[in-house]
Amino acid sequence: MSDDAAGRSFSKAEIAGQGERTFWGRLANWPLYRGFTAFLTASPRRQFVILAIFPLIWVLTQHLGPMLQMLRVSLTDAYPVAPGTEQHFTLQNYTRFFGDRIFWQPFFRTLIFAGVFTFCTLILTYPVAYFLARHVSRKNQVLMLLLLLIPFWVGEVVRTYAIMILLGNTGAVNMVLKWIGLIDRPIPFMYTSFSMGVGIVYLTALYMLLPLYSALEKLPKSYNEAAADLGAGAWTRFRRVTLPLTLEGISSGCTLVFLISTGFYATPVLLGGPSTTVFAETIAGFFHVAGDQWPTGAAFATIMFAAALVLTGIFQKLMNSLRKGDTK
Amino acid sequence: MNRGNRILLSCVYWAFVLYVFVPLVLMIMMGFKDSKFIGFPIRSWTLDWYAGVFANTEVLATFGYSVAIAVLSTLISVAVGTWIAVLLEGRKFFGRAALFGLTILPALVPGIISAIAFRIYARMLGIEPGMGAIIWAHAVHNVPFVVLVVSARLSTMPKSQIEAARDLGADPIVAFLRITLPYLVPAILGASIFCLLLSFDDFVRSFFLGGYKPTLPVLIFAKLKSGMSPEINAIATVALVLTAAIGLWAERFTRRMNKES
Amino acid sequence: MTKLILNRRNFIGTAAMSGAALASPVYLRRAHAAGGEVNIWTYNEFVPTAFKEQFEAETGIKVNVRLVDDQGKQFNLLAAEAPNPSVDIMTVAGHRFLQFIDSDLLTPLDTDRLKNWGAINPTFSESDWATINGHKWGAPILSGMEVLSYNTELVTPEEAETWDTLFSDKYKGQTAYVIQDMMSIVMLKMGYDGNMVAYMDDPAKAAEIVEEVKQYLIEKKPLVRKYYDGGAEVQQMFVNQDIALAQSWNGPAAALINDGFPLAMSIPKEGSYGFVYTFNIANNAPNLDNAYTFLDAILASPEIGASMTKASGFISTYKGASEYLSDIEKKSTSFPEEQLANLQFFRAEANDMKYKLIDPAVEAIKAS
Numbered sequence: 025m026s027d028d029a030a031g032r033s034f035s036k037a038e039i040a041g042q043g044e045r046t047f048w049g050r051l052a053n054w055p056l057y058r059g060f061t062a063f064l065t066a067s068p069r070r071q072f073v074i075l076a077i078f079p080l081i082w083v084l085t086q087h088l089g090p091m092l093q094m095l096r097v098s099l100t101d102a103y104p105v106a107p108g109t110e111q112h113f114t115l116q117n118y119t120r121f122f123g124d125r126i127f128w129q130p131f132f133r134t135l136i137f138a139g140v141f142t143f144c145t146l147i148l149t150y151p152v153a154y155f156l157a158r159h160v161s162r163k164n165q166v167l168m169l170l171l172l173l174i175p176f177w178v179g180e181v182v183r184t185y186a187i188m189i190l191l192g193n194t195g196a197v198n199m200v201l202k203w204i205g206l207i208d209r210p211i212p213f214m215y216t217s218f219s220m221g222v223g224i225v226y227l228t229a230l231y232m233l234l235p236l237y238s239a240l241e242k243l244p245k246s247y248n249e250a251a252a253d254l255g256a257g258a259w260t261r262f263r264r265v266t267l268p269l270t271l272e273g274i275s276s277g278c279t280l281v282f283l284i285s286t287g288f289y290a291t292p293v294l295l296g297g298p299s300t301t302v303f304a305e306t307i308a309g310f311f312h313v314a315g316d317q318w319p320t321g322a323a324f325a326t327i328m329f330a331a332a333l334v335l336t337g338i339f340q341k342l343m344n345s346l347r348k349g350d351t352k
Numbered sequence: 353m354n355r356g357n358r359i360l361l362s363c364v365y366w367a368f369v370l371y372v373f374v375p376l377v378l379m380i381m382m383g384f385k386d387s388k389f390i391g392f393p394i395r396s397w398t399l400d401w402y403a404g405v406f407a408n409t410e411v412l413a414t415f416g417y418s419v420a421i422a423v424l425s426t427l428i429s430v431a432v433g434t435w436i437a438v439l440l441e442g443r444k445f446f447g448r449a450a451l452f453g454l455t456i457l458p459a460l461v462p463g464i465i466s467a468i469a470f471r472i473y474a475r476m477l478g479i480e481p482g483m484g485a486i487i488w489a490h491a492v493h494n495v496p497f498v499v500l501v502v503s504a505r506l507s508t509m510p511k512s513q514i515e516a517a518r519d520l521g522a523d524p525i526v527a528f529l530r531i532t533l534p535y536l537v538p539a540i541l542g543a544s545i546f547c548l549l550l551s552f553d554d555f556v557r558s559f560f561l562g563g564y565k566p567t568l569p570v571l572i573f574a575k576l577k578s579g580m581s582p583e584i585n586a587i588a589t590v591a592l593v594l595t596a597a598i599g600l601w602a603e604r605f606t607r608r609m610n611k612e613s
Numbered sequence: 614m615t616k617l618i619l620n621r622r623n624f625i626g627t628a629a630m631s632g633a634a635l636a637s638p639v640y641l642r643r644a645h646a647a648g649g650e651v652n653i654w655t656y657n658e659f660v661p662t663a664f665k666e667q668f669e670a671e672t673g674i675k676v677n678v679r680l681v682d683d684q685g686k687q688f689n690l691l692a693a694e695a696p697n698p699s700v701d702i703m704t705v706a707g708h709r710f711l712q713f714i715d716s717d718l719l720t721p722l723d724t725d726r727l728k729n730w731g732a733i734n735p736t737f738s739e740s741d742w743a744t745i746n747g748h749k750w751g752a753p754i755l756s757g758m759e760v761l762s763y764n765t766e767l768v769t770p771e772e773a774e775t776w777d778t779l780f781s782d783k784y785k786g787q788t789a790y791v792i793q794d795m796m797s798i799v800m801l802k803m804g805y806d807g808n809m810v811a812y813m814d815d816p817a818k819a820a821e822i823v824e825e826v827k828q829y830l831i832e833k834k835p836l837v838r839k840y841y842d843g844g845a846e847v848q849q850m851f852v853n854q855d856i857a858l859a860q861s862w863n864g865p866a867a868a869l870i871n872d873g874f875p876l877a878m879s880i881p882k883e884g885s886y887g888f889v890y891t892f893n894i895a896n897n898a899p900n901l902d903n904a905y906t907f908l909d910a911i912l913a914s915p916e917i918g919a920s921m922t923k924a925s926g927f928i929s930t931y932k933g934a935s936e937y938l939s940d941i942e943k944k945s946t947s948f949p950e951e952q953l954a955n956l957q958f959f960r961a962e963a964n965d966m967k968y969k970l971i972d973p974a975v976e977a978i979k980a981s
Contacts, residue, residue, distance in 0.1 A: 048526060052522075052526060061523045061525055072445070076445075087455065090469035091457055093476070094465060094468075129980040130976075149368075154361060156365070172368070174373075175373060177549065180555075180569075182588040185849065186376070186585075192853025194853050196392070212838075212855070214855050215839045230546075234501070234545070235542075280497065298840050305979075307464065307465065311689055318689075321464075321465070322465065332460050333453060387873075389872060392853075563679070564679045573680075574681065574682050575657050577843070578844075579845050
């Protein structure tokens with residue numbers, strides 16, 4: 025996973041392909057291609073339009089389309105429409121959320137859980153990524169990283185049940201503790217915030233690990249050495265050099281993990297306890313019961329989405345200003 | 353580097369390895385349990401569950417189906433996601449923030465909502481449920497992850513390189529293909545792993561958009577209905593080994609391709 | 614005629630898409646082209662493999678089974694496909710009929726077309742819940758009930774005679790239940806009608822009762838280990854000894870008993886509710902005739918009923934099915950007469966009102 029392009033120097037012929045023999049050279053000199061690129065890049069404006077047109081169409085039809093459908097459903101009083109009845113526009117599904125406190129708790133709990141789990145995942149995986157990127161030889165890095173990826177290929181549900189037989193009263197952990205003689209009676213790990221955390225960090229670690237690793241991996245070792253030469257201690261070096269330069273990785277990892285965490289359903293349902301209901305569970309409830317609950321489910325999903333979007337936006341702004349503050 | 357630090361960090365790494373592998377080992381072990389339910393204590397062992405997986409062509413076919421869906425949807429997601437990332441990164445234009453918001457939209461929608469939204473939308477577009485519909489839904493859902501990963505890498509790319517290339521007479525397309533793309537390779541590989549994983553593990557979208565042929569998670573959910581049997585563990589283990597084999601082969605294959613070219 | 618055109622259109626769409634993707638599902642093409650098929654949504658192993666193969670060989674009708682794992686998802690999927698479903702036969706729990714019927718997703722069952730209708734035990738086929746709006750809506754295949762399951766090494770049969778044990782301090786942190794189901798049971802325990810049919814004309818009374826039950830469950834919340842959803846969860850909790858007793862369906866509990874786990878079930882003296890899984894025909898089913906052929910065939914022999922019981926743990930609705938069960942299977946699917954006397958069926962008539970009250974109550978209990 026090293027980046028050759030970054031460190032390589034290019035000769036003029038190599039880049040522009042003026043050496044006739046290479047593929048690029050032939051391509052660059054091919055009249056049809058020249059005409060094509062000339063057309064595309066006639067002006068920066070045209071270049072931009074051509075670059076932007078496809079993403080715009082994709083995002084509008086593929087990303088926005090399904091959501092607009094959902095939004096439409098959230099503003100109706102019945103969906104799917106029962107035969108012989110009419111569908112009406114209503115804001116009731118939204119007011120229902122704001123009007124009833126019982127929905128607020130799972131809502132804020134989800135946001136808080138997502139934040140806490142994101143933070144835990146960061147704290148847990150940063151040293152792992154750091155170790156991999158800084159203390160392991162290049163050759164072994166990929167191998168050891170791949171080693172960590174293996175367990176993530178087991179489906180969420182199967183892995184969740186594996187965690188149950190790990191943490192259950194007759195589970196592996198309690199068995200070992202008993203065998204050592206530390207406990208007489210099993211410790212009830214399961215169906216608590218703890219078991220839920222164990223399961224969720226499992227799900228999110230990968231999404232944190234990879235961005236962190238790629239940020240740390242491209243950080244030149246010389247920076248740290250230079251800082252050490254100037255007399256900076258290990259902690260100072262980390263705080264003043266490594267951390268600021270890996271903020272980008274931290275930011276994208278945290279964003280990913282936070283977004284994914286707000287949508288978790290199966291793991292909290294299976295590993296959580298009576299008092300750990302998350303909002304996705306509340307939403308799913310509206311789709312599992314009577315048919316006329318779809319609009320409410322859709323409205324609640326929209327609210328969750330808006331909240332997650334706002335929080336992510338604030339977080340990204342914060343990270344950006346942190347980064348800027350450091351380069352000044 | 354400080355020796356103490358190094359030892360401490362390696363302990364953390366191996367503790368992490370332990371954490372992620374213990375459930376895995378338990379899962380594989382339970383596939384050998386001679387009972388219809390997983391869990392301790394294990395009174396007797398059997399090979400029947402594993403033998404059953406290979407005897408049952410449905411499971412292997414389902415695995416192949418899931419892999420095909422994962423690979424095809426990943427190809428689409430990576431292509432589209434990289435394109436969007438290139439557009440968004442380092443450019444200022446009207447509506448950039450809105451476009452970014454729209455881009456990450458699919459990642460924000462909870463699974464069940466997104467699945468039903470896709471299902472309704474598919475009907476509106478006239479897409480029949482089945483493999484094509486699943487690939488489509490997975491591809492759309494995974495684009496945001498590609499954009500986030502690729503953007504992160506793109507933002508660290510020294511502008512000077514592209515400028516140098518342009519100064520040397522390369523047109524934007526050649527500059528992109530020869531400078532930007534190679535620089536992005538690690539991010540694209542990482543994003544592909546995300547996408548493959550997300551697709552391979554997805555249940556809700558596959559369920560709502562699938563036809564009569566189940567993907568692996570759909571099959572596992574259906575089997576779970578009659579209990580968490582060691583059979584499911586055996587299926588998951590076999591799937592894991594096969595995926596690892598495909599991964600290794602793909603890695604070898606690309607390495608050989610690179611050497612030849 | 615319209616149906617034929619529709620099928621043709623479906624066929625072209627599917628074929629084009631499969632052509633684009635590399636691994637095309639062969640059966641889809643064949644099925645749509647020939648019309649000799651029947652499409653079924655059902656739970657894992659509800660259609661025995663041996664029966665399926667025999668049926669296909671004898672009739673030439675291809676059976677396409679799509680496995681579902683949840684009534685709600687099945688409803689959503691069907692609602693999303695309506696009014697032109699891809700399915701002929703679904704597996705609906707009897708007390709959810711009304712939701713499907715109200716949304717126009719089912720077609721009434723013409724029992725005259727099923728010569729084996731009489732093979733079903735009349736307790737199920739002629740029961741009052743089975744007839745809605747003057748029609749029969751499904752063929753009963755398996756019956757289930759809410760039971761008190763308990764680990765026999767930890768709980769005595771005497772303790773299991775009452776639902777109160779589930780809320781006793783003695784088993785603090787060792788119990789689990791499905792909260793929606795428990796609401797109905799607690800109503801029954803308090804002497805009310807858990808189906809709420811009795812309060813259809815008195816919504817204020819209904820709301821009052823739900824409020825009382827809600828307060829009771831909130832008060833007892835510190836005692837419960839887990840509000841669960843699925844059968845596999847409660848099985849795992851028993852195996853891991855995370856719980857000693859639970860409210861559960863008889864099917865998952867029977868499966869544990871058959872596997873040799875020290876578990877037993879009881880229908881407590883305060884009473885409990887039963888439900889029936891039925892095969893239903895979808896409104897506007899694409900292969901209506903084949904659907905009837907299939908239903909008639911699957912009802913043909915008690916042996917088929919017995920093999921469904923073996924796989925699921927639920928009790929077969931077929932006359933004489935238990936003769937094909939082993940001793941332990943018989944034991945795990947039968948209850949003493951005096952306990953069965955406490956059982957009544959879930960009814961759907963008041964569901965609209967009931968769930969409008971219960972769903973927010975469930976949220977409130979979880980949030981408390």
